[in-house]
Amino acid sequence: MKPDWRGTLPQLEDLARKLGLEWSPVIFEAVPDSFMTEIAVYGLPVRMPHWSFGARYIYQLLQRHMGYSRLFEVVFPGNPGRAYVASSNGLADNILVSAHVLGHADFSHNNMMFRRSQDQGAEHIIEHAASHARQIERDIEAHGFEAVERVLDAALSLEQYIDIDRGLRRENYAEYISAPAAPTDDAFRTRFASLGADDKPAASQRRLRAPLPPHPEKDLLWFIATYAPDMESWERDIFLAVRAESFYFYPVYATQTMNEGWASYWHARLLREADFIPQDTYLDAIKCHSDVVRPVAAEEQIALAVNPYHLGFTLWEEIIKEGGVEYARQIMREDDDFSFLRNHLSKKMAADMGLFRFQKQSHGPVKVLDQDIDELREALLHEKYNFGAPRVSVAEVRSNGTLVLEHNSEIDRRGLETESARKVLDYVAHVWRRPVVLRTVDAMSKAIELTTDPATA
Amino acid sequence: MPSDPSGSAPADIPNAVNDWYELFSRGSRDWLRHSEKIRAAVRDHLPQVVASSDIIGDGARTVRVPVRMLEHYRFKLRPDANAQGVGQGSAKPGDLLGEANAGNKPGNKGAGGTERGGPELLLEFKVDDIIDWMWEELQLPNLQPRAGQSDESEWKREGWDRRGARSRLDRRRSFKESVKRRSMDSANKGLIDEDLRFRQLTRRRQPALRAAVFFLLDVSASMTEADRQLAKTFYFWVAAGLRRVYRSLDIVFIAHTTEAWEFSESDFFKVSGSGGTVASTGLGKVSEIIKARFDPNSCNVYLFYASDGDNAMDDREAARVELENVAKMTQYSGYVEISSGLRGSQSETSKLFDAVAALGLPSGRCSIRDANDVASAVRHFFTREAQAAAASDVAP
Numbered sequence: 001m002k003p004d005w006r007g008t009l010p011q012l013e014d015l016a017r018k019l020g021l022e023w024s025p026v027i028f029e030a031v032p033d034s035f036m037t038e039i040a041v042y043g044l045p046v047r048m049p050h051w052s053f054g055a056r057y058i059y060q061l062l063q064r065h066m067g068y069s070r071l072f073e074v075v076f077p078g079n080p081g082r083a084y085v086a087s088s089n090g091l092a093d094n095i096l097v098s099a100h101v102l103g104h105a106d107f108s109h110n111n112m113m114f115r116r117s118q119d120q121g122a123e124h125i126i127e128h129a130a131s132h133a134r135q136i137e138r139d140i141e142a143h144g145f146e147a148v149e150r151v152l153d154a155a156l157s158l159e160q161y162i163d164i165d166r167g168l169r170r171e172n173y174a175e176y177i178s179a180p181a182a183p184t185d186d187a188f189r190t191r192f193a194s195l196g197a198d199d200k201p202a203a204s205q206r207r208l209r210a211p212l213p214p215h216p217e218k219d220l221l222w223f224i225a226t227y228a229p230d231m232e233s234w235e236r237d238i239f240l241a242v243r244a245e246s247f248y249f250y251p252v253y254a255t256q257t258m259n260e261g262w263a264s265y266w267h268a269r270l271l272r273e274a275d276f277i278p279q280d281t282y283l284d285a286i287k288c289h290s291d292v293v294r295p296v297a298a299e300e301q302i303a304l305a306v307n308p309y310h311l312g313f314t315l316w317e318e319i320i321k322e323g324g325v326e327y328a329r330q331i332m333r334e335d336d337d338f339s340f341l342r343n344h345l346s347k348k349m350a351a352d353m354g355l356f357r358f359q360k361q362s363h364g365p366v367k368v369l370d371q372d373i374d375e376l377r378e379a380l381l382h383e384k385y386n387f388g389a390p391r392v393s394v395a396e397v398r399s400n401g402t403l404v405l406e407h408n409s410e411i412d413r414r415g416l417e418t419e420s421a422r423k424v425l426d427y428v429a430h431v432w433r434r435p436v437v438l439r440t441v442d443a444m445s446k447a448i449e450l451t452t453d454p455a456t457a
Numbered sequence: 458m459p460s461d462p463s464g465s466a467p468a469d470i471p472n473a474v475n476d477w478y479e480l481f482s483r484g485s486r487d488w489l490r491h492s493e494k495i496r497a498a499v500r501d502h503l504p505q506v507v508a509s510s511d512i513i514g515d516g517a518r519t520v521r522v523p524v525r526m527l528e529h530y531r532f533k534l535r536p537d538a539n540a541q542g543v544g545q546g547s548a549k550p551g552d553l554l555g556e557a558n559a560g561n562k563p564g565n566k567g568a569g570g571t572e573r574g575g576p577e578l579l580l581e582f583k584v585d586d587i588i589d590w591m592w593e594e595l596q597l598p599n600l601q602p603r604a605g606q607s608d609e610s611e612w613k614r615e616g617w618d619r620r621g622a623r624s625r626l627d628r629r630r631s632f633k634e635s636v637k638r639r640s641m642d643s644a645n646k647g648l649i650d651e652d653l654r655f656r657q658l659t660r661r662r663q664p665a666l667r668a669a670v671f672f673l674l675d676v677s678a679s680m681t682e683a684d685r686q687l688a689k690t691f692y693f694w695v696a697a698g699l700r701r702v703y704r705s706l707d708i709v710f711i712a713h714t715t716e717a718w719e720f721s722e723s724d725f726f727k728v729s730g731s732g733g734t735v736a737s738t739g740l741g742k743v744s745e746i747i748k749a750r751f752d753p754n755s756c757n758v759y760l761f762y763a764s765d766g767d768n769a770m771d772d773r774e775a776a777r778v779e780l781e782n783v784a785k786m787t788q789y790s791g792y793v794e795i796s797s798g799l800r801g802s803q804s805e806t807s808k809l810f811d812a813v814a815a816l817g818l819p820s821g822r823c824s825i826r827d828a829n830d831v832a833s834a835v836r837h838f839f840t841r842e843a844q845a846a847a848a849s850d851v852a853p
Contacts, residue, residue: 054487302546
């Protein structure tokens, strides 16, 4: 009988505990490659149906067929956590994978962003996602496929528009703001009051209706689900379902470099110290490890992208070498990718890794710019801000119900691409059921307004 | 954890895989929905499909239409031609890197995936489906096949008789007779001669449901490759539309310059000639073949002539006579002017067809400037033809 990787798992766990890792129990499940691909595409083992996933799925299948990367594992944090491993993994792959999974489990159990999202319900994200999918199946039965699809078109296109700081569960805005109380302490008013007027004005009885929204609102999904004038309740529920899943996805997204680096560090270390693993299995596993964390594909000398596994792995190795495991665990608990790279990617590390900043030129080759560390950090993080999406927020709702969205082109430094923006407005106008306006800038940085009116669309 | 395929090959399947996962693929389900949506989108752009479809030879039942994957739109920034990024490797500031080095290795996981575009797909559509859509979308009328006084007849089954050839014995019917008889008269045995029933055949006159269509193409030097492609596309859709109506459709391909030749379909669209245009030769060939092979009384004959409109001046009278001659034998004679260039005055050939139409003969013309006009030309013809058919039904 061939040795089963599950046989070594308890020993690996003991070793991990000895090295200070702590995690909630993880359930392992081996699944076919096609299912791994689906998990990668949908982000969750069970998720609502939508045609855009189908397009991505085929795209992924093509990539796999053409020999690009395949997935070994996906872990879903929770209590218990769930790890899906590809059934096509070899023995050595799976020993590596189970060590890797322990690293992830440790990370998601301790990292602040994950803890917060777990407290907000992500602990049971798989169950929640399954119930969302069921809810949407019921909606399809009740309201027809096309109607549900149109709502999902809108909700999923705004997937990244949540406000992580304000959290998953939010109160509605206060409906009124109290008018500023009339000042009573200046000399004139004091004297006036002392004259003993008969009819005192009722003290601050005036209430003012609060503007909607009272401040620019980032959480478009929540705002639309809460304040859309004529949305059906089942449509609101779809928006909220998509939103809940986005809250789960955010920490995964915002700690990708740290998290993958951490898991890669620990799988390497666990395997190195695991004397119970046969030598040849260890060598196979280590080869697999070096494929994962190598900076550039084997045949290339230079890559115009940075492999987050490599970047994270290199940083953690350095941090642990310099400051020890306890110091590293502290960072792991408190940081996300933004603070992690800003605080710990040093000039020397960047130079050792050979990181450089480049600029595409509209015609001709790519130009290598510099290796300035501040610029490098910023360029690495640039794409990741705001869940990787342009900054669009709700500016106001006009008295006729028109929804006004505002794109912050100052921070994004460019306007929105109008063709796709218009299509998104069409999606949104369908559920908002009133005109929707978007303010952004054109190619010449001149302010423009795009409008969609569902009545004429 | 993604990996390059250079990693160790799958050695063994370590534990039982839950078979349930193989049963249902969400990815495929949603992909089917995507394809459905593409089909709907294609349907909304029929004229372009008609124009761009790559129609292959003889009796093609499907066409291939290139389509892009549908994009699920999101807000995105304008593309930045001078975008900056971070790379890794042995490059020094100031180096210029070719695009070839742009090895991209996305570590894709979780949400926020914004990969766009993707490969172009070739979708295959059944020609019949597209034709049906065209009829729906363009609200084209269905032609009534016109029944000629046909002498075409065929044997049809009709009725039963007690005598007949053994091969026409209707066993079911015979057995029924036997049951009937035995229920009246219990004293009897199985099947007797009285019970036997034989199918009968009679000869019936069939209305002519045959049609022949002549595709006459000017291949003189002035017709470019693009012009011929337009004519080909037009011919294809006309033939497909006529096939909806007629059980059997004969297609005759004739090309002409100063002479005329009949071609097989496969050769027809490869023909390119040189020299001038003498339309009367082509029209003469058409009437010659009609007389030889198709009796206008039993067969609906259609002519479609595609040309750029230049005809030799000295051929004017001869062509007029030939066209008149042909028009008398056809259900319809159509002229499609392929005018990819600019044209000022009315062309020689279009005057010719106008003259014939003025005589009250069933003919018409329209022009195609580019691929997008093909659908409207097809529509033009079928609408007219349906009106003409309706009118002729009223007439005695």
